[in-house]
Amino acid sequence: MAKGKVPTRDELLAFIRENETPVGKREIARAYGLKGDQRIELKELLRDLRDAGDIAPDRAKTFRDPQALTETAVLEIVTVDSDGHLLAVPRRHDDEKDGPAPRIEVVVPSSRTVPAPAVGDRVLASLKRRGKNTYEARIIRRLGSGPKKILGLYEEPDGRHGLGLVTPTDRKLRREFDVRPNDRNGALPGDIVWIEETGGALTRRARVVERIGPMSDPRTVSLIAIAANDIPVDFPEAALEEAEKARAAPMGDRLDLRDVPLVTIDGEDARDFDDAVFAEPDPDHPGGWRLLVAIADVAWYVRHDRPLDRAAYRRGTSVYFPDRVVPMLPEQLSNHWCSLVPREDRPVLVAEMWIDAQGHLKRHKFHRAMMRSAARLTYNRVQHAMNGMPDAEIEPLMDRVVRPLYGAYRVLLAAREARGALDLDLPERLVTLGKDGHIAKIGVRERLDSHKLIEEFMVLANVAAAQALEQRHAPCLYRVHDQPDLAKLEALREFLGTLGLKVPTGQRLRPADLNRILSEVADKPVSQLVSQTVLRSQSQAVYSPDNLGHFGLALARYAHFTSPIRRFPDLIVHRALIAAYGLGEGGLVADDKGRFTEFGEHLSMCERRAVAAERSAMDRYVANFMAGHVGAVFPGRVSSVTRFGLFASLEGTGADGLIPIRSLGQEFFRHDEGRQVLIGERTGETFGLGDRLQLKLVEADAATGGLMFEIVDVIERVERQAAPRSFRAPPGKDRRGPPRRPVAHRGPPRDKGSRRRK
Structure with missing residues (x-):
């Protein structure tokens, strides 16, 4: 600090913020x-x-960092960290408007007469600043x-004397x-x-605080999933303004491609090509x-700690529903400047990779480039073209583009098979909506x-990205997929054993071991069953700065690089x-290098939230579709017991x-x-x-x-x-009383094997 000299703007800001x-x-x-x-x-x-909003005055004619909190504030306890500390956020904090929430560690009262606060509680607390965006809070009340x-x-x-009735959409809430x-x-x-309870547990009273939409409107199905999972929908005005101001990126030092x-290869209904x-x-x-x-150079347009960056980080990922997408970025970017549309110059980050005849990645380079699709x-x-039926646009691209792509793909596929990546080729449900917004076909x-x-090209680029960052320290x-935990693995062994299938014991499980089992049942009726069971045994993939490898892909290192439009x-x-x-502007800032654990936890949560929303919306769409078929009979398989x-x-x-156990008849079934299996005791x-x-x-129930x-x-x-013998009733004895009907609606007794069909 130079004495006798007026500080610069940055020096003065730093002085105020550090106090x-x-x-x-x-x-x-x-x-x-x-x-x-x-x-x-x-x-x-x-x-x-002050006029620029960089500092905030108060009544005492003093100045402070506008993001700094006042000495007392109303806080909401939001979580407990891995060290057991209670963490809180300001009651009115908005990530998109106010930036990332400060870390506020709540000091738990030492008096045993004062109950410790819990997650969800609101408290009035005094705050003491401990560092940049870090506080200690002591509860006042x-x-x-x-x-x-x-x-x-x-x-x-009818018959409720004017009282309305609200049935929760969450099946776990039975009130x-x-x-x-x-x-x-x-x-x-x-x-x-949306309702809020206004009475106690016995009164069951509530008031409506917000209408989402009529259940008769098919668009409401997605809105339920969005609301129930707290998916951010509306972008703040500052983020939209920033997106609107985006312009074509300059050529500069970019590699000219x-x-x-x-070429881009996507689904027929794709709107963005990244x-x-x-x-x-x-x-x-x-x-x-x-x-x-x-890959679209999103980092050129979305800069650190700007409104677009904060909005995208809060979302974490785009969320896809049958009737809409809740995007991570505004359409001005995702469908325009960051979309690799044909015959338009677009900035990209390029993975240039060389593989040998066995599909091994020999070397790689990363470039900032300009391309024209x-x-x-x-x-x-593309598939029709490779099957001998190219259309007029693809015909001239066959020798230079399409056939070489398939040539490289066959080498990569052989490498995948050689390393034993888990081969779970489960069918993906495809929903077609009619003009009225309802499901027309599933x-x-x-x-x-x-x-x-x-997929193989993207996997290779993701591997190259992880290798490149490791090599440059x-x-x-990382995108981490750990081995199945021991409990799940033991359950899988036990179940597959009942089908005469053996999972190796006493050694480290490899994806190839599971592939062998999948291959054994590939042509049998239980094929899909075994695939689903193997899938359920897997650990959940997460984002982490600690590399544990990717079990499913049988890769030592893996990072997501290929879709920054829809994944933060x-x-x-x-x-x-x-x-x-050293590729220029928009790179990782020094402050973020220590935040990768936080990034991993938050973005893994965002992904789980998106998956839950997509799955619940699909369930409701299907239930809406099936409501017109109540009473009909369908073939199906037991997927869970x-x-x-x-x-x-x-x-x-x-x-x-669900097939409720009560519908199986009066016999007592044990799990x-x-x-x-469920086993009838008699x-x-x-x-x-x-x-x-x-x-x-x-x-x-569509709701x-x-x-x-x-x-x-x-x-x-x-x-x-x-x-096992413990599940069979003793010969000649019935421990549960008189004979009971074993299955509802099954008709007269018959030979159980007489009507089996494949």
Whole structure:
């Protein structure tokens, strides 16, 4: 600090922000030794900073960092960290408007007469600044818990004397709530609403605080999932303004790839194209290939700690529903400047990679480049072209572009098979909406080689990104998929053992071991059952700065690089690569290098939130579709076994629903968790995972997404080892009383094997 010299703007900002308490003009002048006209200059500088919003004045004529909190504040306890500390946020804090929430560590009262606060509690607390954006809070008094909001279906049944009724959309909440006329807030029968409880546990009263939309409108289905999972929808004005101001990126020092025929290959309904590919034989290595994977340069447009950056980080990922997308970035970027549209210059980050004849990645480079897409291709068109039916646009691209792409793909596929990547080729449900917004058809998405081609190119680029950051000793946000935990692995061994399949013991499990099992059952009726069970045994993939490898892909290192338009982790990896390679503006800033653990936790949560929202929306769409088929009979398979019943998945639609244990008849059924079966104690009759049944749909609730079935007939039972003796009734004895009907709606007794069919 230079004495007797007026500080620069940055020096003054740093001085104010580093002080734990607000400082006035007198304290600043004393600290810098300012006198006379220098004080006038200081006053003008403070006014400029105040008008720009960089500092905030208070009544005592002192100044502080506008992001700094006042000495007392109302806080909400939001979580407990891994060290057991209670963490809070300001009650009115908005990540998008106010930036990342400060770390506020709550000191738990030492007095045993004062109950410790819990997550969800609101408190009035005194704050002491400990560092940049870090505080210690001491509780002055508890203010209670905030009212719990519940999403539900509002109805006005007859005979309730004017009281409305709200049934929660969450199937785990089994209570219903009364709504008095004055608390309806304009809700109409059939509306999906947010409510807050207004009475105790016995009164079941609530008031409507927000209407989401009528359940009769198919668009409401997605809105339920968005609201229930707290998916951010509206961008703040500052973020939208920033996106609107975006312009074409300059060529600058970028590598010029505009003459290289890079192409995008996506689905027919894709609106944004963020990756392009090219391949050619490597003349220096027979059988080897040079590959280019070009990804939209989102880091050029989304800069650190700007409104767009904060909005995208809060979302973490785009969320996809049958009728809409909630994007991570505004459309001005995702569908325009960051979309690799044909014959337009677009800035990209490029992974240039060389593989040998065995598909091993030999070396790689990363470039900031400018490209011009040669064509916007689709999976179906490319596949038709390789099957001998190219259209007019693809025909001239066959020799230079399409055939080389497939040549490189075949080498990569062989490498994947050689390393033993987990091969779970499960069918993906495909939903087609009609003009009215309702589901017109449910089927299975066709899986083509063109899909796999793009996947293998993207996997290779992701591996190269992780390797590049490691080689340059730069921080990396890995995509981590750990081995199955021991409990899940033991459960998998036990279940597969009942099918005569053995998982190796006493050694480290490899994906190839599971592939061998999948291969053994590939042509058997239990194929899908085994695939689903293996999938459920897997650990959840997460983002982390600690590399644990990727078990499913059988890779030692892996990072997401290929989709920064829709995944924030990819944007972080782009920034890290830009900084590591010295590729110019928009790279990782120093302050973020220590935040990778926080990034991993937050972005993994965002991904789980998005998956939950997408899955629940799909369940509700399917239930809405199936509501018109109540009473109909469908073939299906048991997909899960619990102590309260069976879950079954219908063939064709993939619709999942519950078969309550009470519908199996009056016999007492016991749950054998290891073998995944329900066993009748009197007869020994079993219902288990993979059994093929004729099922009658008895209920379809579009609000909750719940389906309920009854068993009409058993088509085919999975052959299992004999039940343990402890599950069989003693010969000649019935421990549960008189004979009971084993299965509801099954008709007269018959030979169980007489009507089996494949």
